[in-house]
Amino acid sequence: MPDNLIVTISPHIRSEDNISRMMLDVIIALSLNILVSICFYSWRAFSLILTCIVFSISTEVISQKIMKKKGTVSDFSAVVTGLLLGFCLPPSLPLWIAAIGSIFSILVGKQIFGGLGHNPFNPALVGRAFLQVSWPLQMSTWISPFDGITTATPLTIDKLNLPGVIPSYEELFLGSYAGSLGETSVIALLLGAGYLLLRKRIKLYIPISYIFTVVIIAAILNKDVLFHVLSGGLILGAFFMAADPVTSPLTDKGKLIFGAGCGLLTMIIRFRGGFPEGVCYSILIMNMLTPFIDKITRTKKFGVVGQTR
Numbered sequence: 001m002p003d004n005l006i007v008t009i010s011p012h013i014r015s016e017d018n019i020s021r022m023m024l025d026v027i028i029a030l031s032l033n034i035l036v037s038i039c040f041y042s043w044r045a046f047s048l049i050l051t052c053i054v055f056s057i058s059t060e061v062i063s064q065k066i067m068k069k070k071g072t073v074s075d076f077s078a079v080v081t082g083l084l085l086g087f088c089l090p091p092s093l094p095l096w097i098a099a100i101g102s103i104f105s106i107l108v109g110k111q112i113f114g115g116l117g118h119n120p121f122n123p124a125l126v127g128r129a130f131l132q133v134s135w136p137l138q139m140s141t142w143i144s145p146f147d148g149i150t151t152a153t154p155l156t157i158d159k160l161n162l163p164g165v166i167p168s169y170e171e172l173f174l175g176s177y178a179g180s181l182g183e184t185s186v187i188a189l190l191l192g193a194g195y196l197l198l199r200k201r202i203k204l205y206i207p208i209s210y211i212f213t214v215v216i217i218a219a220i221l222n223k224d225v226l227f228h229v230l231s232g233g234l235i236l237g238a239f240f241m242a243a244d245p246v247t248s249p250l251t252d253k254g255k256l257i258f259g260a261g262c263g264l265l266t267m268i269i270r271f272r273g274g275f276p277e278g279v280c281y282s283i284l285i286m287n288m289l290t291p292f293i294d295k296i297t298r299t300k301k302f303g304v305v306g307q308t309r
Contacts (some may be wrong), residue, residue: 001126003214003307004180012249018075019076019077019116020074020075020076022201023075023076023077023079023080024076025195025196025199025201026080026107026196026201026240027076027079027083028078028141029192029193029195029201029240030079030083030084030087030182030192030197030240030242031192032069032188032191032192033087033182033185033188033192034049034083034182034188035188036175036182036185036188037049037087037091037181037182037185038116040091040145040146040175040184040185041091041141041145041148041181043142044091044148045091045181047095048086048089048091048093048095048098048181049082049083049086049087049181051086051098051099051102052082052083052085052086052089052098052099052101052102053078053079053082053083053102054082054102055077055082055098055099055102055103056078056081056082056085056102056105056106057073057077057078057082059078059102059103059107059111060072060073060078060106060107060110060111062072063107063111064111064115065198066131067111068116069115072115072116075116076195077116078106079104080107081102081105081110081123081124081127082102082105083144084122084124084241085098085101085123085124085127085128086098086100086181086182086242086307087180087181087182087183087231087236088124088125088128088180088181088182088183088236088280089101089121089128089131089139089180089181089200090138090139090140090141090143090180090181090203091142091143091180091181092138092141092142092143092150093131093138093139093141094138094165095247097135097138098136100131100134100282101127101130101131102127103130104126104127104130104131105123105124105126105127105128105130106123108126108130109120109121109122109123109125109126109127110123114285116246117246119246119247119292120247120287120288120291121247121284121287121288122241122244122247122283122284122287123282125184125242125280125284128280128302129280129281129284130282132275133175133244142156142178142179143178144177144178144189145175145176145177145178146176151164151178152164152178153177153178153179153231153232153233153276153277154166154167154172154177154178154227154231155231155232155270155276155277156276158227158231158276159270159276160276166227166303169226169227169230172184172185172186172226172227172231173186173187173230174181174186175187175188177307179231179232179233180233181234182236183232183236183237186197186230186235187281189235189239190235190239191235192239192240193207193235196239202239202243202245203243203252203255205241205252205255205256205259206238206242206248206255206256206258206262207238207242207259208259209255209256209257209258209259209260209263210234210238210242210259210260210262210266211229211234211238211261211263212260212263213260213262213263213264213267214228214229214234214263214266214267215223215228215229217263217264218267221271228267228270232270232277232279233277233278233280234266234279236279236282237262237266237279237282237283238259238262241283242258242283242286243260245285247290248287248290249290249293249294249298250294251297251298251299253297254290254293254296254297256293257290257293257294258286258290258299260284261282261285261286261289262279262283262286263282263283265278265281265286266278266279266282269281269282
Protein backbone atom coordinates (compact mmCIF):
# COMPACT_ATOMS: atom_id res chain seq x y z
CA MET A 1 0.00 0.00 0.00
CA PRO A 2 1.38 3.48 -0.85
CA ASP A 3 2.49 5.57 2.13
CA ASN A 4 -0.08 8.24 1.39
CA LEU A 5 -2.90 5.72 1.76
CA ILE A 6 -1.91 4.29 5.14
CA VAL A 7 -4.83 4.45 7.60
CA THR A 8 -3.90 5.62 11.09
CA ILE A 9 -5.77 6.58 14.24
CA SER A 10 -6.42 10.21 15.16
CA PRO A 11 -5.23 12.88 15.55
CA HIS A 12 -4.58 13.47 11.87
CA ILE A 13 -3.74 17.16 12.16
CA ARG A 14 -0.32 17.73 13.66
CA SER A 15 0.99 20.97 15.07
CA GLU A 16 4.16 22.18 16.74
CA ASP A 17 2.06 24.00 19.34
CA ASN A 18 2.28 22.87 22.95
CA ILE A 19 1.56 24.27 26.39
CA SER A 20 5.03 25.75 26.75
CA ARG A 21 4.71 27.72 23.52
CA MET A 22 1.28 28.99 24.52
CA MET A 23 2.48 30.11 27.95
CA LEU A 24 5.55 31.77 26.48
CA ASP A 25 3.27 33.74 24.18
CA VAL A 26 1.27 34.94 27.20
CA ILE A 27 4.51 35.98 28.94
CA ILE A 28 5.62 37.85 25.81
CA ALA A 29 2.20 39.52 25.59
CA LEU A 30 2.55 40.72 29.19
CA SER A 31 6.19 41.78 28.90
CA LEU A 32 5.35 45.37 27.94
CA ASN A 33 3.05 45.58 30.96
CA ILE A 34 5.94 44.39 33.14
CA LEU A 35 8.12 47.22 31.85
CA VAL A 36 5.34 49.77 32.37
CA SER A 37 4.80 48.54 35.93
CA ILE A 38 8.51 48.86 36.71
CA CYS A 39 8.52 52.32 35.15
CA PHE A 40 5.62 53.39 37.39
CA TYR A 41 6.67 51.72 40.65
CA SER A 42 10.39 50.96 40.27
CA TRP A 43 11.75 48.35 42.71
CA ARG A 44 8.29 47.76 44.24
CA ALA A 45 7.00 46.34 40.96
CA PHE A 46 10.11 44.28 40.25
CA SER A 47 10.23 42.73 43.72
CA LEU A 48 6.49 42.00 43.81
CA ILE A 49 6.45 40.32 40.39
CA LEU A 50 9.63 38.37 41.15
CA THR A 51 8.27 37.18 44.51
CA CYS A 52 5.03 35.92 42.96
CA ILE A 53 6.84 34.09 40.15
CA VAL A 54 9.51 32.52 42.39
CA PHE A 55 7.01 31.26 44.98
CA SER A 56 4.62 30.01 42.29
CA ILE A 57 7.38 27.97 40.64
CA SER A 58 8.72 26.70 43.98
CA THR A 59 5.28 25.65 45.18
CA GLU A 60 4.59 23.76 41.96
CA VAL A 61 7.91 21.92 42.09
CA ILE A 62 7.61 20.98 45.78
CA SER A 63 3.94 19.99 45.61
CA GLN A 64 4.49 17.74 42.59
CA LYS A 65 7.41 16.03 44.28
CA ILE A 66 5.37 15.43 47.44
CA MET A 67 2.47 14.05 45.38
CA LYS A 68 4.93 12.06 43.24
CA LYS A 69 3.60 13.61 40.06
CA LYS A 70 5.50 14.35 36.89
CA GLY A 71 7.05 17.79 37.03
CA THR A 72 5.44 20.33 34.74
CA VAL A 73 7.30 23.50 35.73
CA SER A 74 8.88 23.60 32.27
CA ASP A 75 5.50 24.41 30.71
CA PHE A 76 5.76 27.94 32.22
CA SER A 77 2.17 27.85 33.51
CA ALA A 78 3.38 28.57 37.06
CA VAL A 79 5.26 31.61 35.73
CA VAL A 80 2.07 32.90 34.11
CA THR A 81 0.10 32.32 37.32
CA GLY A 82 2.67 34.22 39.38
CA LEU A 83 2.82 37.03 36.84
CA LEU A 84 -0.95 37.47 36.66
CA LEU A 85 -1.26 37.34 40.45
CA GLY A 86 1.40 40.03 40.78
CA PHE A 87 -0.51 42.21 38.34
CA CYS A 88 -3.64 41.91 40.52
CA LEU A 89 -1.95 43.15 43.70
CA PRO A 90 -1.42 46.66 45.14
CA PRO A 91 2.17 47.84 44.55
CA SER A 92 2.57 48.54 48.29
CA LEU A 93 1.63 45.01 49.37
CA PRO A 94 4.21 43.39 51.70
CA LEU A 95 6.18 40.70 49.90
CA TRP A 96 5.36 38.02 52.47
CA ILE A 97 1.65 38.41 51.74
CA ALA A 98 2.34 38.13 48.01
CA ALA A 99 4.32 34.94 48.69
CA ILE A 100 1.40 33.41 50.61
CA GLY A 101 -0.95 34.35 47.79
CA SER A 102 1.33 32.64 45.25
CA ILE A 103 1.48 29.46 47.32
CA PHE A 104 -2.32 29.46 47.68
CA SER A 105 -2.81 30.07 43.95
CA ILE A 106 -0.77 27.03 42.97
CA LEU A 107 -1.86 24.65 45.73
CA VAL A 108 -5.56 25.44 46.04
CA GLY A 109 -6.19 26.99 42.65
CA LYS A 110 -4.37 24.38 40.60
CA GLN A 111 -2.62 21.36 42.11
CA ILE A 112 -5.43 20.27 44.41
CA PHE A 113 -7.59 19.69 41.31
CA GLY A 114 -4.92 17.70 39.48
CA GLY A 115 -2.82 20.38 37.85
CA LEU A 116 -3.08 22.41 34.67
CA GLY A 117 -6.08 21.49 32.56
CA HIS A 118 -8.10 20.23 35.52
CA ASN A 119 -8.48 23.46 37.51
CA PRO A 120 -12.03 24.87 37.32
CA PHE A 121 -10.98 28.34 38.51
CA ASN A 122 -8.32 30.74 37.33
CA PRO A 123 -5.46 30.08 39.83
CA ALA A 124 -4.23 33.68 39.97
CA LEU A 125 -7.71 34.96 40.81
CA VAL A 126 -8.12 32.26 43.46
CA GLY A 127 -5.01 33.62 45.15
CA ARG A 128 -6.15 37.19 44.73
CA ALA A 129 -9.57 36.47 46.27
CA PHE A 130 -7.92 34.65 49.18
CA LEU A 131 -5.68 37.61 49.92
CA GLN A 132 -8.59 40.04 49.66
CA VAL A 133 -10.57 38.30 52.41
CA SER A 134 -7.50 37.53 54.54
CA TRP A 135 -5.74 40.90 54.48
CA PRO A 136 -8.41 43.41 53.38
CA LEU A 137 -6.54 46.47 54.68
CA GLN A 138 -3.28 45.70 52.90
CA MET A 139 -5.19 44.70 49.75
CA SER A 140 -7.03 48.03 49.78
CA THR A 141 -4.04 50.32 50.29
CA TRP A 142 -3.02 51.99 47.05
CA ILE A 143 -0.18 54.29 46.07
CA SER A 144 0.17 56.59 43.09
CA PRO A 145 2.83 55.94 40.44
CA PHE A 146 6.27 57.58 40.60
CA ASP A 147 5.87 59.33 43.99
CA GLY A 148 4.38 56.44 46.00
CA ILE A 149 1.87 58.63 47.85
CA THR A 150 -1.05 56.75 49.41
CA THR A 151 -4.27 57.53 47.58
CA ALA A 152 -7.55 56.01 46.41
CA THR A 153 -8.24 54.35 43.08
CA PRO A 154 -10.57 56.07 40.59
CA LEU A 155 -13.29 53.43 41.15
CA THR A 156 -13.08 53.96 44.92
CA ILE A 157 -13.32 57.74 44.55
CA ASP A 158 -16.33 57.34 42.26
CA LYS A 159 -18.12 54.72 44.35
CA LEU A 160 -17.66 56.38 47.75
CA ASN A 161 -17.72 59.99 46.55
CA LEU A 162 -14.34 60.60 48.15
CA PRO A 163 -12.46 63.87 47.76
CA GLY A 164 -10.00 63.60 44.93
CA VAL A 165 -9.60 64.17 41.25
CA ILE A 166 -10.64 61.36 38.92
CA PRO A 167 -7.94 60.88 36.25
CA SER A 168 -8.59 62.03 32.70
CA TYR A 169 -9.29 59.53 29.93
CA GLU A 170 -5.71 59.97 28.73
CA GLU A 171 -4.34 59.10 32.17
CA LEU A 172 -6.67 56.11 32.40
CA PHE A 173 -5.53 54.89 29.00
CA LEU A 174 -1.84 55.27 29.80
CA GLY A 175 -2.22 53.95 33.34
CA SER A 176 -0.65 56.76 35.35
CA TYR A 177 -3.00 56.46 38.35
CA ALA A 178 -3.32 54.37 41.50
CA GLY A 179 -4.44 50.79 41.05
CA SER A 180 -3.24 47.20 41.03
CA LEU A 181 0.27 46.74 39.71
CA GLY A 182 -0.55 45.57 36.20
CA GLU A 183 -4.15 46.55 35.57
CA THR A 184 -3.93 50.28 34.90
CA SER A 185 -2.08 50.65 31.57
CA VAL A 186 -4.79 49.94 29.01
CA ILE A 187 -2.50 50.62 26.06
CA ALA A 188 0.09 48.06 27.23
CA LEU A 189 -2.61 45.46 27.86
CA LEU A 190 -4.26 46.02 24.48
CA LEU A 191 -0.94 45.70 22.66
CA GLY A 192 -0.34 42.44 24.51
CA ALA A 193 -3.84 41.22 23.68
CA GLY A 194 -3.21 42.11 20.04
CA TYR A 195 -0.14 39.88 20.07
CA LEU A 196 -2.18 36.97 21.46
CA LEU A 197 -4.81 37.50 18.77
CA LEU A 198 -2.16 37.48 16.02
CA ARG A 199 -0.80 34.26 17.48
CA LYS A 200 -4.36 32.86 17.67
CA ARG A 201 -4.02 32.14 21.38
CA ILE A 202 -7.33 33.75 22.29
CA LYS A 203 -10.63 34.51 20.59
CA LEU A 204 -12.56 37.73 20.95
CA TYR A 205 -15.89 36.19 21.99
CA ILE A 206 -15.34 36.54 25.74
CA PRO A 207 -13.48 39.89 25.82
CA ILE A 208 -15.93 41.57 23.45
CA SER A 209 -19.07 40.28 25.17
CA TYR A 210 -17.55 41.15 28.57
CA ILE A 211 -16.67 44.73 27.64
CA PHE A 212 -19.84 45.24 25.58
CA THR A 213 -22.00 44.21 28.56
CA VAL A 214 -20.16 46.70 30.79
CA VAL A 215 -20.75 49.41 28.18
CA ILE A 216 -24.47 48.63 27.88
CA ILE A 217 -25.09 48.58 31.64
CA ALA A 218 -23.11 51.79 32.21
CA ALA A 219 -25.08 53.50 29.42
CA ILE A 220 -28.43 52.30 30.79
CA LEU A 221 -27.54 53.61 34.26
CA ASN A 222 -26.37 56.90 32.75
CA LYS A 223 -22.81 56.38 34.00
CA ASP A 224 -19.56 57.39 32.34
CA VAL A 225 -19.11 54.49 29.91
CA LEU A 226 -15.48 55.16 28.99
CA PHE A 227 -14.54 55.59 32.64
CA HIS A 228 -15.89 52.15 33.54
CA VAL A 229 -14.17 50.51 30.58
CA LEU A 230 -10.76 52.07 31.22
CA SER A 231 -10.78 51.88 35.03
CA GLY A 232 -9.90 48.95 37.24
CA GLY A 233 -9.01 45.48 36.04
CA LEU A 234 -11.55 45.14 33.22
CA ILE A 235 -9.08 44.96 30.32
CA LEU A 236 -6.63 42.70 32.17
CA GLY A 237 -9.46 40.43 33.27
CA ALA A 238 -11.28 40.33 29.94
CA PHE A 239 -8.30 39.43 27.75
CA PHE A 240 -5.92 37.56 30.06
CA MET A 241 -8.11 35.86 32.69
CA ALA A 242 -11.70 35.45 31.56
CA ALA A 243 -10.47 34.17 28.17
CA ASP A 244 -8.41 31.40 29.81
CA PRO A 245 -9.22 28.31 27.68
CA VAL A 246 -9.06 25.95 30.67
CA THR A 247 -11.66 27.70 32.82
CA SER A 248 -13.99 29.15 30.16
CA PRO A 249 -16.66 27.44 28.00
CA LEU A 250 -15.74 25.46 24.90
CA THR A 251 -18.41 26.64 22.47
CA ASP A 252 -18.56 30.07 20.84
CA LYS A 253 -22.09 30.60 22.12
CA GLY A 254 -20.95 29.59 25.58
CA LYS A 255 -18.10 32.06 25.44
CA LEU A 256 -20.51 34.89 24.62
CA ILE A 257 -22.72 33.91 27.57
CA PHE A 258 -19.68 33.63 29.83
CA GLY A 259 -18.39 37.09 28.88
CA ALA A 260 -21.81 38.68 29.30
CA GLY A 261 -22.16 37.08 32.72
CA CYS A 262 -18.76 38.45 33.76
CA GLY A 263 -19.77 41.93 32.62
CA LEU A 264 -23.10 41.81 34.44
CA LEU A 265 -21.56 40.60 37.70
CA THR A 266 -18.73 43.13 37.47
CA MET A 267 -21.19 46.01 37.24
CA ILE A 268 -23.44 44.61 39.99
CA ILE A 269 -20.46 44.45 42.34
CA ARG A 270 -19.22 47.89 41.31
CA PHE A 271 -22.57 49.55 41.94
CA ARG A 272 -24.21 47.38 44.62
CA GLY A 273 -21.44 45.32 46.19
CA GLY A 274 -19.08 46.06 49.04
CA PHE A 275 -16.05 46.35 46.75
CA PRO A 276 -15.38 49.15 44.26
CA GLU A 277 -14.15 46.56 41.75
CA GLY A 278 -15.81 43.31 40.69
CA VAL A 279 -13.63 41.74 38.00
CA CYS A 280 -11.98 39.11 40.21
CA TYR A 281 -15.13 37.70 41.79
CA SER A 282 -17.21 37.95 38.61
CA ILE A 283 -14.76 35.76 36.70
CA LEU A 284 -14.50 33.23 39.54
CA ILE A 285 -18.29 32.96 39.75
CA MET A 286 -18.56 32.44 36.01
CA ASN A 287 -15.75 29.85 36.20
CA MET A 288 -18.02 27.94 38.54
CA LEU A 289 -20.83 28.09 35.98
CA THR A 290 -18.68 26.97 33.03
CA PRO A 291 -19.77 23.29 33.12
CA PHE A 292 -23.43 24.36 33.10
CA ILE A 293 -22.85 26.77 30.21
CA ASP A 294 -21.07 24.03 28.26
CA LYS A 295 -24.00 21.71 28.89
CA ILE A 296 -26.69 24.09 27.62
CA THR A 297 -24.67 25.14 24.56
CA ARG A 298 -23.59 21.69 23.36
CA THR A 299 -23.79 21.23 19.62
CA LYS A 300 -26.09 18.60 18.13
CA LYS A 301 -24.72 15.43 16.62
CA PHE A 302 -24.64 15.56 12.85
CA GLY A 303 -27.65 13.75 11.38
CA VAL A 304 -29.34 13.16 14.74
CA VAL A 305 -32.50 15.07 15.66
CA GLY A 306 -33.15 16.12 19.25
CA GLN A 307 -29.90 14.82 20.71
CA THR A 308 -26.77 16.57 21.80
CA ARG A 309 -23.30 15.48 22.46
